[in-house]
């Protein structure tokens with residue numbers, strides 16, 4: 001039997017995990033010589049390609065010097081941190097990538113902490129050495145400090161370090177060596193990552209993550225911890241709550257190169273995909289029917305943010321999407337919970353649903369996928385999930401790190417302070433400062449765009465859920481009011497021009513608006529109802545000719561996430577395949593007033 005290694009690649013977002021896996025794939029010759037190969041092969045779905053981020057972790061394997069190496073690429077963005085935690089259960093070692101210029105970041109700490117606690121063997125890869133501002137020696141020290149802070153064992157502290165440029169396809173154990181290929185990294189994996197224990201006895205396997213296919217439904221991805229998983233033997237599946245039933249597996253696959261290879265037997269230590277059990281779930285144990293035994297359960301990350309998803313009932317509904325009814329919305333949302341265990345959906349009323357997830361990006365990706373499939377919907381402001389602990393209202397708090405030019409640091413500290421953030425560390429890095437805070441998740445909503453403005457676009461921000469803390473009291477709400485269209489119809493240049501001094505527009509002339517639609521931001525703190533359809537009165541011809549002189553500032557266009565973070569409690573983002581519009585929940589000014597009045601009464 002040939003050797004086996006299981007490793008996961010972990011790092012902060014964008015530190016180069018997927019690019020490194022690309023190089024491993026290329027250099028392991030999983031392709032024919034003349035085949036044209038894309039970059040970030042594993043970032044295979046449309047949104048992953050477009051945004052350049054990994055959303056779902058993925059498995060591949062290579063064979064090197066007769067040993068099969070299972071490699072798990074993980075997402076770096078904090079909203080998907082729970083996934084990383086789970087897939088680590090599949091591995092015996094990790095490659096911890098750290099950007100040679102940025103050094104350890106919040107997600108580096110999070111994933112390393114999880115890996116160390118599971119007792120995995122780490123190999124540190126100082127990556128992107130090709131960057132002009134790389135400072136490998138300094139970064140190595142920081143990584144060492146991080147290991148100490150996280151209470152690594154002596155054995156873990158003795159981690160090997162490699163220097164690499166994933167993009168350029170080389171890794172070395174010493175910077176003086178010739179930079180030719182990625183093989184030193186593969187050698188290090190064979191040398192330092194232990195082979196999985198080969199335990200004999202009745203089979204024991206556990207599902208750590210899920211995949212989904214429209215043809216076969218849920219697919220469990222797991223690892224065999226003891227014995228051999230054999231399709232032809234009677235098996236039992238034991239759920240998280242201890243209930244068990246016969247497991248009828250239709251197909252078993254191992255990971256071979258970029259493909260899955262169908263098999264009847266999976267050896268101890270290997271990873272596999274299990275097809276045919278429709279309600280297979282994370283943490284499920286598969287064991288021998290005659291020797292029932294459950295593995296310790298795997299925790300699933302609790303959601304921290306929720307949004308209300310409603311059917312689109314704006315006056316423009318149904319013009320751009322194929323799926324607009326509440327039945328279609330309900331089906332689509334519940335189907336998503338099949339694939340994504342970190343997502344929760346609750347029906348609030350016939351046409352609205354509370355959808356909870358790990359962060360704004362997590363839910364924004366779902367919304368983005370839905371609009372591409374042809375759905376129309378309206379989404380409310382992201383709300384954090386409050387937990388009552390011992391009778392006290394608690395809210396999620398995150399660790400926030402902001403890397404800014406020193407001259408903007410003061411502004412950032414003030415801004416975060418206003419949102420109940422607390423500075424925990426401050427570190428000068430040349431002309432920049434690295435600031436670390438604890439801040440309520442609520443305070444993060446909308447912070448990114450403000451911090452970018454305050455630092456002329458220079459701030460590098462990342463954050464990560466850390467813990468729950470007693471509720472810190474109300475936050476300052478959005479400073480500016482909005483401009484709300486008073487009627488329906490196309491916005492005309494003349495009207496927009498006349499209103500330009502009152503604020504900034506979100507729509508260009510010619511855009512179809514409706515009563516209650518938000519068309520711009522008011523320069524003052526109250527909302528302003530405006531008439532964007534107002535034509536110039538054509539009383540004399542000479543004045544009409546002046547229209548040509550109108551200069552309209554280009555509209556501010558928001559991405560889906562920006563729009564979600566922008567809106568207030570009484571507003572919605574209307575999402576259709578073609579447009580993202582902002583609107584008031586109550587479209588008529590009179591209803592809005594009545595609602596405000598009722599709220600003040602309460």
Ligand SMILES: Nc1nc2c(ncn2[C@@H]2O[C@H](COP(=O)(O)OP(=O)(O)OP(=O)(O)O)[C@@H](O)[C@H]2O)c(=O)[nH]1
Nearest residue numbers: 013014015016017018019053054076128165166167
């Ligand atoms: N200079 C330099 N850039 C690199 C290197 N490796 C990756 N990059 C760039 O860094 C960016 C992020 O690379 P990815 O491989 O997608 O990073 P990732 O860690 O998989 O990111 P997530 O999956 O979103 O966490 C891309 O623009 C790459 O081109 C490298 O060795 N050197």
Ligand SMILES: [Mg+2]
Nearest residue numbers: 017018053054
């Ligand atoms: Mg990636």
